[in-house]
Amino acid sequence: MTANQQSNEGPTVKHRHRVEGPEKHIVVFIFSIVLTAIAFAAVAAGGINTAFTIILLLVMAVLQVFVQMGYWMHLKDKGHLMPILFMIGGFFVASTCIVMALFWVWW
Amino acid sequence: MSHAEHVNGELPHEPEKATLEGRNKVLGFWLFLGGEAVLFGTLFATFLALRGQNNEGPTAAELFSLPITAAATLILLVSSLTSVFAIQALHRHNIEKLKLWLIVTVVLGLGFLGLEIYEFYEYVVHESFNMKTSAFSSAFYTLVGFHGAHVAFGVVWISLLIAQLYRKGLTVVTAPKVYVSAMYWHFIDVVWVFIFSVVYLLGKVG
Amino acid sequence: MAHAHASSHSVKRYTGIMDWLTTVDHKKIGILYLIAGGFFFGIGGIEAILIRLQLIKPMNDLVSAQVFNELITMHGTTMIFLGVMPVIFALMNAVIPLQIGARDVAFPFLNSLGFWTFLFGGLLLNLSWIMGGAPDAGWTSYTPLSTNDYSSTHGVDFYTIGLQIAGLGTLIGGINFLATIITMRAPGMSFMRMPMFTWTAFITSAMILFAFPAITVGLVLLSFDRLLGANFFDVAAGGSPVLWQHIFWIFGHPEVYILILPAFGIISEVIPTFSRKRLFGYSSMVFATILIAFLGFMVWAHHMFTTGLGPVANALFSIATMLIAVPTGIKIFNWLFTMWGGQIRFTSANLFAIGFVPTFVMGGVTGVMLASAPADFQFHDTYFVVAHFHYVIVGGLVFGLFAGLHYWWPKMFGRMLNETLGKWTFWLFAIGFHMTFFVQHFLGLLGMQRRIVSYLPNQNFDELNFISTIGAILMGIGVLLFLANIVVTTRKPVGVAADPWEDGRTLEWSIPSPPPEYNFKQIPLVRGIDAFWKEKMAGNKEMTPSEPVGPIHMPSPSILPFVMSLGLFIAGLGFMFSTEDFSNSFMSLIFNKYIVLIVGLLITFAAMIARSLYDDHGYHIEVEELEGEGKA
Numbered sequence: 001m002t003a004n005q006q007s008n009e010g011p012t013v014k015h016r017h018r019v020e021g022p023e024k025h026i027v028v029f030i031f032s033i034v035l036t037a038i039a040f041a042a043v044a045a046g047g048i049n050t051a052f053t054i055i056l057l058l059v060m061a062v063l064q065v066f067v068q069m070g071y072w073m074h075l076k077d078k079g080h081l082m083p084i085l086f087m088i089g090g091f092f093v094a095s096t097c098i099v100m101a102l103f104w105v106w107w
Numbered sequence: 108m109s110h111a112e113h114v115n116g117e118l119p120h121e122p123e124k125a126t127l128e129g130r131n132k133v134l135g136f137w138l139f140l141g142g143e144a145v146l147f148g149t150l151f152a153t154f155l156a157l158r159g160q161n162n163e164g165p166t167a168a169e170l171f172s173l174p175i176t177a178a179a180t181l182i183l184l185v186s187s188l189t190s191v192f193a194i195q196a197l198h199r200h201n202i203e204k205l206k207l208w209l210i211v212t213v214v215l216g217l218g219f220l221g222l223e224i225y226e227f228y229e230y231v232v233h234e235s236f237n238m239k240t241s242a243f244s245s246a247f248y249t250l251v252g253f254h255g256a257h258v259a260f261g262v263v264w265i266s267l268l269i270a271q272l273y274r275k276g277l278t279v280v281t282a283p284k285v286y287v288s289a290m291y292w293h294f295i296d297v298v299w300v301f302i303f304s305v306v307y308l309l310g311k312v313g
Numbered sequence: 314m315a316h317a318h319a320s321s322h323s324v325k326r327y328t329g330i331m332d333w334l335t336t337v338d339h340k341k342i343g344i345l346y347l348i349a350g351g352f353f354f355g356i357g358g359i360e361a362i363l364i365r366l367q368l369i370k371p372m373n374d375l376v377s378a379q380v381f382n383e384l385i386t387m388h389g390t391t392m393i394f395l396g397v398m399p400v401i402f403a404l405m406n407a408v409i410p411l412q413i414g415a416r417d418v419a420f421p422f423l424n425s426l427g428f429w430t431f432l433f434g435g436l437l438l439n440l441s442w443i444m445g446g447a448p449d450a451g452w453t454s455y456t457p458l459s460t461n462d463y464s465s466t467h468g469v470d471f472y473t474i475g476l477q478i479a480g481l482g483t484l485i486g487g488i489n490f491l492a493t494i495i496t497m498r499a500p501g502m503s504f505m506r507m508p509m510f511t512w513t514a515f516i517t518s519a520m521i522l523f524a525f526p527a528i529t530v531g532l533v534l535l536s537f538d539r540l541l542g543a544n545f546f547d548v549a550a551g552g553s554p555v556l557w558q559h560i561f562w563i564f565g566h567p568e569v570y571i572l573i574l575p576a577f578g579i580i581s582e583v584i585p586t587f588s589r590k591r592l593f594g595y596s597s598m599v600f601a602t603i604l605i606a607f608l609g610f611m612v613w614a615h616h617m618f619t620t621g622l623g624p625v626a627n628a629l630f631s632i633a634t635m636l637i638a639v640p641t642g643i644k645i646f647n648w649l650f651t652m653w654g655g656q657i658r659f660t661s662a663n664l665f666a667i668g669f670v671p672t673f674v675m676g677g678v679t680g681v682m683l684a685s686a687p688a689d690f691q692f693h694d695t696y697f698v699v700a701h702f703h704y705v706i707v708g709g710l711v712f713g714l715f716a717g718l719h720y721w722w723p724k725m726f727g728r729m730l731n732e733t734l735g736k737w738t739f740w741l742f743a744i745g746f747h748m749t750f751f752v753q754h755f756l757g758l759l760g761m762q763r764r765i766v767s768y769l770p771n772q773n774f775d776e777l778n779f780i781s782t783i784g785a786i787l788m789g790i791g792v793l794l795f796l797a798n799i800v801v802t803t804r805k806p807v808g809v810a811a812d813p814w815e816d817g818r819t820l821e822w823s824i825p826s827p828p829p830e831y832n833f834k835q836i837p838l839v840r841g842i843d844a845f846w847k848e849k850m851a852g853n854k855e856m857t858p859s860e861p862v863g864p865i866h867m868p869s870p871s872i873l874p875f876v877m878s879l880g881l882f883i884a885g886l887g888f889m890f891s892t893e894d895f896s897n898s899f900m901s902l903i904f905n906k907y908i909v910l911i912v913g914l915l916i917t918f919a920a921m922i923a924r925s926l927y928d929d930h931g932y933h934i935e936v937e938e939l940e941g942e943g944k945a
Binding site for chain 2: 488529545552
């Protein structure tokens with residue numbers, strides 16, 4: 001295939017491609033709502049140990065981000081090695097910034 | 108580069124990936140999102156470092172309203188779902204549904220922006236909480252404002268794409284643009300998950 | 314559904330200046346980067362000469378302290394961002410698509426946009442000289458020196474906004490080369506068969522992607538403090554000056570590896586070619602490059618040992634910094650082992666490459682000395698540091714760039730640079746370099762501070778400073794000889810072999826010099842590392858094609874990148890002067906009411922919308938045209 005030239009990688013044999021239904025995505029949506037609700041409830045209720053609340057918030061957030069990026073953004077599907085590698089790279093550098101902010105700005 | 112590739116008169120199965128340009132656009136956009144992760148990471152780091160520095164001005168716990176934050180979160184989350192539906196319509200080559208779900212996404216995005224503008228207005232006018240108030244306020248407005256600016260850009264972008272779909276239809280040229288805009292929209296919802304957790308909820312916890 | 318057929322519309326082709334303003338061809342964009350980068354390198358060089366002339370003797374008064382601070386700030390900023398980085402991009406643009414067997418980069422339009430944003434950002438930054446004064450807070454622009462409290466002219470605004478615009482261009486370029494190398498390699502070229510220059514370009518581009526967003530945020534924070542009254546770095550309102558240092562160096566340290574990795578790649582091309590021997594230890598070279606890049610993001614606070622982070626942080630960053638010496642050492646040994654037993658030709662390119670090796674090692678070992686936090690308390694802010702980084706940036710990167718320019722000049726321009734002039738350039742520049750910077754190690758150890766406009770006599774600084782200045786003048790003459798070489802060479806007719814060094818190993822040497830517009834008539838089939846060498850050893854004069862001859866589709870030129878960058882330039886000026894007190898009421902209206910800012914942004918957005926709405930049909934080069942060229 002030459003660069004700068006379009007090509008059609010579609011099937012040459014005419015058969016129907018099964019397009020996935022919305023079920024998995026709706027499950028992800030409901031899961032996200034539940035995680036969000038737990039996070040909000042933990043804070044609204046008050047009276048829960050602060051350190052535990054913080055960890056809970058982070059876990060809820062990370063879980064939600066994982067499923068949204070995996071399913072809605074198709075990272076779990078094949079052909080996404082480079083996107084995964086570069087998102088990991090981005091999150092890694094971002095996490096060094098967070099460590100900087102938490103430990104090495106005030107003393 | 109705008110040949111509409113048709114096999115037996117039909118659009119290819121995943122039209123956004125049917126051309127080299129389309130695949131390059133999708134990969135290029137993932138790379139851009141990797142960079143955006145660092146951009147927002149640095150903004151979050153700045154916020155985390157300065158969140159306690161309220162300079163005798165309002166603190167997070169005093170300012171933030173959980174109901175408004177919850178409403179904004181719900182709106183953005185639903186809009187992320189509707190953009191999923193839009194892409195599913197794209198894969199089914201159903202341009203009418205595609206346009207419909209994109210319009211819903213844009214409307215929800217506008218709703219989110221409206222809420223945020225209202226929130227900022229209240230802070231600035233009624234709470235004396237603006238960019239100059241303290242280090243915390245500067246960090247808040249910059250982080251949340253950058254996210255809001257991203258939402259606004261997305262709203263304009265997707266609106267223009269809807270217009271393009273009306274004019275040119277769904278082709279192997281317009282499909283990658285729509286797919287990439289949906290990736291962008293999901294990403295700003297992902298960033299919002301961290302914002303409501305780290306800025307608003309953590310702010311209320313103290 | 315829209316149908317469009319490229320063959321049925323007229324081809325948009327420009328000539329002359331419009332050709333260069335609208336080109337999306339990576340080869341032309343490479344030349345644009347080289348010219349612009351060379352121009353700014355010259356400005357940075359003049360700034361350096363002026364600095365050294367001021368320091369030639371104690372208590373000199375050639376320039377005022379204010380001007381001196383502007384000179385050192387602009388020298389560093391210009392050289393790094395506007396001088397050497399564009400030349401790196403020039404070589405990457407000129408060479409990478411050819412080395413991987415591609416016809417252009419993944420995003421030709423964005424490639425052009427990257428160049429024009431760099432150029433307009435650099436112009437904006439340098440306009441400061443004639444618009445109220447250049448930035449004067451050092452290339453690192455530490456707060457609070459760079460905030461309104463201590464820096465009340467617009468100098469630092471030119472820094473934040475000019476670099477912001479130029480930095481966008483670099484980020485765009487990084488994404489472009491990543492996508493290109495991932496998706497557009499010729500059939501048979503797996504990752505582990507790529508040339509080393511391509512590998513280092515790939516890793517460098519990944520570093521750019523992850524490092525530049527941090528400086529983007531830093532510049533935003535500083536410009537918000539200065540222009541919007543924000544408090545990120547204002548201690549009274551709860552801000553933290555150390556935060557700036559962290560954010561700057563989280564970008565700044567990877568940045569210096571972004572600078573040196575391409576040079577490593579160039580050395581890995583030049584030394585094997587002129588030793589007639591394959592690179593020793595290819596896999597370990599790749600692995601070492603990746604390790605250097607990864608570690609490069611974990612060592613930034615070694616620039617902050619004296620800020621008070623504490624012994625634990627200092628220890629962690631010390632150790633991490635010293636670790637980087639290991640993969641770097643692997644590279645040095647691999648280059649030496651490559652040369653060992655080879656048939657070495659001392660061309661100008663190879664002189665620079667061989668000169669690189671010991672010089673960079675000298676810079677590297679002083680780096681390990683600086684990495685020791687307790688020792689650094691003595692070295693910090695002295696000329697010892699200045700000596701170290703000039704050894705690695707000039708003795709490393711710039712030597713590498715000279716090697717690459719001499720090596721690839723015939724491929725880019727169809728002419729060979731004059732070898733005699735090249736050798737004179739090398740010896741003058743190298744001797745001048747060591748004269749200038751070797752003595753600075755001792756100046757630092759004797760206690761001479763950095764960034765001082767003058768020094769008192771009788772501290773044992775005088776003779777060493779004098780020698781350093783003479784060395785700088787020699788370097789300047791060397792650079793002028795290189796310019797003379799370019800002039801002399803440009804007068805020669807174009808017409809050099811595809812493989813003028815006769816020992817080319819990689820794909821760029823398998824096509825004419827300079828290449829035709831479409832690079833490869835037929836994309837080649839790659840059968841191993843050093844793809845062209847492999848074919849030569851099998852007795853073939855040319856690469857085996859991987860496809861039949863067919864019409865080639867090319868992207869259309871466009872003026873939009875120029876327009877978008879111009880819009881950002883105007884918006885930058887508009888933002889910068891939005892808080893200015895104007896006596897003229899018209900100026901007050903258009904700046905204080907943000908009209909200039911908005912107009913600039915609208916120009917950019919309008920161009921972006923135009924780009925999205927009007928499809929680029931491109932044009933075809935038909936088979937008859939291709940066959941005709943082959944017979945020339």
